[in-house]
Amino acid sequence: MFEAIAFYLFAALTIVMFTITVMTSQALYAITAMAAGMIFISAFFFILGADFLGAIQIIVYTGAVMALYAFGMMFFDTTRNVVEKRTNPRIVFVLGVLAAVMVVAIFVAPIVSNNIQALYPIQENVGNSQAVGMVLFTKYLVPFELAAVMLLVAMIGGIVLAGKKMDKSLTLMKEEEIDGLDEGFEPEAGGH
Amino acid sequence: MAITLTHYLVLASVLFVIGLIGVMRRKNLLMLFFATEILLNATNIAFAAISHYIGDLSGQMFAFFIIAIAASEVAIGLGLLIVWYKRTGKIDLDQMNSMRG
Amino acid sequence: MLEPIHVALGSLNIATLAPMLIAIVGALSILIIDLAKGGLHKSLYVMIALLFLLLDLGALVDFGGVFLKNGTILGFFDVMLMDGIAILSQIIIVVGSMLFIPLALTSKRFHEYDYPEYFALFMFMIAGFQFMVATDNLIMIFIGLETASLALYTLIALHNRSKSFEAAVKYFTMGALAAGFYAFGSMILYAISGSVEINQIATIMAEDHYRNIGYVLLSMAFMIAAFGFKLSMVPFHTWTPDVYEGSSAALAGYMSIVPKIAAFVVAMRLFEFLVHSGVAWLQVILYIGVVVTMTASNIWALVQSDVKRMLAYSSISHAGFVMAAILIGTTQSNTGLFLYWALFSFTNLGAFTMLWVNRQKNLIAGQSSDHPYEKFSGMVKTMPMAAVMMGLFMLSLAGIPPFGLFWGKMYLIGSAVSSGYTVLALIMALNSAIAGYYYLKLIVFMFMKEPIVGYDQYYFMNASLSLKTIIGIAAVGTIFAVFAVNPLLKVITLFVYNSGY
Numbered sequence: 190m191f192e193a194i195a196f197y198l199f200a201a202l203t204i205v206m207f208t209i210t211v212m213t214s215q216a217l218y219a220i221t222a223m224a225a226g227m228i229f230i231s232a233f234f235f236i237l238g239a240d241f242l243g244a245i246q247i248i249v250y251t252g253a254v255m256a257l258y259a260f261g262m263m264f265f266d267t268t269r270n271v272v273e274k275r276t277n278p279r280i281v282f283v284l285g286v287l288a289a290v291m292v293v294a295i296f297v298a299p300i301v302s303n304n305i306q307a308l309y310p311i312q313e314n315v316g317n318s319q320a321v322g323m324v325l326f327t328k329y330l331v332p333f334e335l336a337a338v339m340l341l342v343a344m345i346g347g348i349v350l351a352g353k354k355m356d357k358s359l360t361l362m363k364e365e366e367i368d369g370l371d372e373g374f375e376p377e378a379g380g381h
Numbered sequence: 382m383a384i385t386l387t388h389y390l391v392l393a394s395v396l397f398v399i400g401l402i403g404v405m406r407r408k409n410l411l412m413l414f415f416a417t418e419i420l421l422n423a424t425n426i427a428f429a430a431i432s433h434y435i436g437d438l439s440g441q442m443f444a445f446f447i448i449a450i451a452a453s454e455v456a457i458g459l460g461l462l463i464v465w466y467k468r469t470g471k472i473d474l475d476q477m478n479s480m481r482g
Numbered sequence: 483m484l485e486p487i488h489v490a491l492g493s494l495n496i497a498t499l500a501p502m503l504i505a506i507v508g509a510l511s512i513l514i515i516d517l518a519k520g521g522l523h524k525s526l527y528v529m530i531a532l533l534f535l536l537l538d539l540g541a542l543v544d545f546g547g548v549f550l551k552n553g554t555i556l557g558f559f560d561v562m563l564m565d566g567i568a569i570l571s572q573i574i575i576v577v578g579s580m581l582f583i584p585l586a587l588t589s590k591r592f593h594e595y596d597y598p599e600y601f602a603l604f605m606f607m608i609a610g611f612q613f614m615v616a617t618d619n620l621i622m623i624f625i626g627l628e629t630a631s632l633a634l635y636t637l638i639a640l641h642n643r644s645k646s647f648e649a650a651v652k653y654f655t656m657g658a659l660a661a662g663f664y665a666f667g668s669m670i671l672y673a674i675s676g677s678v679e680i681n682q683i684a685t686i687m688a689e690d691h692y693r694n695i696g697y698v699l700l701s702m703a704f705m706i707a708a709f710g711f712k713l714s715m716v717p718f719h720t721w722t723p724d725v726y727e728g729s730s731a732a733l734a735g736y737m738s739i740v741p742k743i744a745a746f747v748v749a750m751r752l753f754e755f756l757v758h759s760g761v762a763w764l765q766v767i768l769y770i771g772v773v774v775t776m777t778a779s780n781i782w783a784l785v786q787s788d789v790k791r792m793l794a795y796s797s798i799s800h801a802g803f804v805m806a807a808i809l810i811g812t813t814q815s816n817t818g819l820f821l822y823w824a825l826f827s828f829t830n831l832g833a834f835t836m837l838w839v840n841r842q843k844n845l846i847a848g849q850s851s852d853h854p855y856e857k858f859s860g861m862v863k864t865m866p867m868a869a870v871m872m873g874l875f876m877l878s879l880a881g882i883p884p885f886g887l888f889w890g891k892m893y894l895i896g897s898a899v900s901s902g903y904t905v906l907a908l909i910m911a912l913n914s915a916i917a918g919y920y921y922l923k924l925i926v927f928m929f930m931k932e933p934i935v936g937y938d939q940y941y942f943m944n945a946s947l948s949l950k951t952i953i954g955i956a957a958v959g960t961i962f963a964v965f966a967v968n969p970l971l972k973v974i975t976l977f978v979y980n981s982g983y
Contacts, residue, residue: 192383192384193383193384196384196388200388200392203392203396204392204395204396204399207396207399207400207419208399210403210415210416210419211399211400211402211403211406211407211412211415211416211419212406216409216411216412219412219415220415223415223418223419226419226422227422230422230425230426233389233426233429233430234429237429237430237432237433238433239429239432239433239441239444241441241445242425242429242441242444242445242448245445245448246425246448249448249449249451249452250418250422250448250451253452254418254451254452254455257455257456257459258411258414258415258455258459260459261411261459261462261463262411264463264466265411265462265466265472280402280405280406281402281405281406284398284401284402284405285398287398287401288394288395288398291394291398292391292394292395299385299386299387300386305435307435307436307437307438308437308439309437309438309439310436310437310438311432311433311436311437311438320438321438321441321442321445324438324439324442325442325445328442329442329446332446336446336449336450339449339450339453340449340452340453342453343452343453343454343456343457344456346456346457346460347456347457347459347460348460349460350457350460350461350463350464351459351460351463351464355464355467356467
C-alpha cells in the first residue's frame, strides 16, 4: 500500500515537473522544474531498493549537472522569456500517438519469459552499495575505467572549447597575421 | 494494487515521450539539452525497475553508466554553446542556417 | 555478507586490452609532453600519434594470428570480445586513422592543429571506437560510442569558424538524441531478456520463441533510429551534409569512414541474429531503409553545387549500399562489407584529401562554400596531375573497373544475387549507375571546361609533402586494388567465417 501511494505520488510529480520543463517559456521555471524532477526520480530508486543509484542521482544531477546548467543560464542570459516559434502541432500529435501506442502495447502484452535468469542476483542480506561495488569492480571494471577516460575527454573538450585561445581563429587569419601574433599566443600550456 | 514492472515501464515511456516532445519543440539549445536529459532519466527509471523485478544488478549498472554519460555530455555541450554564444550572441537553433543545399 | 572474490589473473586475459591501451597511452603521453614543454611543433605530435597507431596495428595483427589459431578471445569477465570482425574493423579503424593524421601537416596553419589536445583527443577517439567494436556488452558499446563521439564533436568545433561550430552543435544535438534512443532500445532488450550482452539476449529470445515480439520490434525500432543517426541512414541523415561542410575536409573524410565502420560492426552484432531468426518486420524495415538511403541520397547528390556536399551525400549512399550486406546477412555479404569498406577508405579519403589540398583560407568573392564545382573547372590545364588524381578517385567511387570500389560493388551485388535478393541487387546496380552521373560531372568540370581566370592560384594552396604522400598512397591503393582483392578476400572470409557471421 505504501509503495503504491509513493509510486503514484512521485509519478504524478515527475510527469508534472518534466512537462513544465519542456513546455514553459520561462527558462528559470524550466531549470527549477527539471532539478525537482531529478530529485523525485531518485525517490523511485529508493523505492526500488537501488539506494546507491538514488544517492548518485541526487549528487550528480542536482549537484553537478544542474549547477552546470545554472551557470550556463547565467552566462547565456536566458533568464528573460525564451521566445520560440509556434510548434508544429502535427509533431506533438504524432508523438502523442506514439506514446499512446507504446503504453497500450505495454499493457496489452506484459513481458512473459521463463528463461530470464539473474546473472548478478540481488542478495537479501547484502547492502545495495556493497553489492553494486562488487559487480562494478569485477564484471564492469573495464567499462568503469573507460568511463573515466570518457570523463577525461569531456573535461579536456570542455576546457579547450571554452578557453580563451578560441577567441582568435587561426583558421580565418592570413598567414602573415599569424606570424605577426605575439609569441604568447603560440601554444602554451597556460594559455587556457 | 501492487505496483508491477508494467507500471514503471509505462511511466518511463511517458517521460521519454515528454522528452521527445521537448526535443522537437525547443529552439533554444539550452532548453533542448534539458529535454535530452529527460530522455536519459526516463530510461534510468526503467532500468532500475527492471533490475528490481528481475533481481539482477546489471540494470542498475547500466543506469549508473548512463548518469556518467549524461554528465560528460553536459560538459561538451555547454563548451560548444559557449563558443557559439561568444561568436553570435544567441543560442537558437533557428539561426543555424548558414549551410543549405 | 559477501564472500571475498578471488579472480585468477590469468583468467582476465589482460592482453585483450592491449590495442586500446596503446591508443590511450599515446593520448596521455601527448598531454604529458605538452605539459612538460609547451609550444612544440605539430609535426612532433603527428609523429607520436603515428608511432602509437603503428604499435596499435602491430598488436592487432598479433591478435589476428592468435585468433586464427585459437578462435575468439574473451577477456575481463567476457566484457572484452576479440573475434574476427572486431579485429578486422579495428584494423580498418587504425589504418584509416594512420592515413588521416598526416593530413595535419598542412602548409597553411589551421586553428585545431595549434592544440596538442587535438591529437590527444584524436587518440582517445580511436580508443573509444576500438572499445565499441571489441565487445558485445551493450553498456560497453554505449560508453565506447560516447567517448568517441564526445571527442569527435570537439575535434569538429576546434576548426574554429562559424560553420564548424554550427556543424558541431548540430552533430551534438543529433548525437544526444541518438544516445537517448540507444538507451531506451537497450532498456527494452534488457526487460525481455534480463541481460545486456547481445549473444545472451539472442539465446534467451530464441528460447522464448520470440514470444514478446512486440517488445522485440519496439526495441529494434529504437536501435535502428539510434544507428540510423550514426550511419546517416535516410531519414536520419539530415545532419550529415551540414556537418561535413562545416568541418575541415580532412575530418569530413575521416568521419565518412571510421565512425561508420564501428557502427556497422555493432549493427551486425545487433541486427543479424534477428534477420536470421526470420522476424519479417525487421527485414522489411531494413530493406526499405537500405533502398531509400541509396536512392534518395543519390538524387540529392545530383543537385549539389558544392563538391564537399556532393561527396557527403555520396558517402551516405555508399553507407546505404553497404547496409544491404547486413540485411542479407550471409558470410559472403559480411565479407563484402569489410572488403567494400577497406577499399572505400582509400578512395574516399583520397577524394577528401584532394579537397583539403585545394582549401584556401578566405573565400573567393562570390563563393559561398569552400569547394564549388567552378573551382575545379579546367583543372587539367593548370594542374594536370591533380586533375588526373581527382578523376581517378571519382572513377573509383563511381565503380568503374578496374579501380578499387568496382570490386567491392561486384562482390556485394554478387552476394545479394546468390542469396536470392535479385531485386535488391538490381536496385544496387541501378544506383551505382545514377551515382556515376554526379562523379562524371566533376570530371567534366575538370577536363572539359575552360579554367576561370584567377582561380588557378587557389589550387594546391594547402599542399605539403605529407598531404601529397597520402594522396599517393590513396591512389596506389585505388589503382592496384585489383591485385589485392583476392588475397584480401581470403583473409577477410577466414576472419568473418570463424567469428560466426
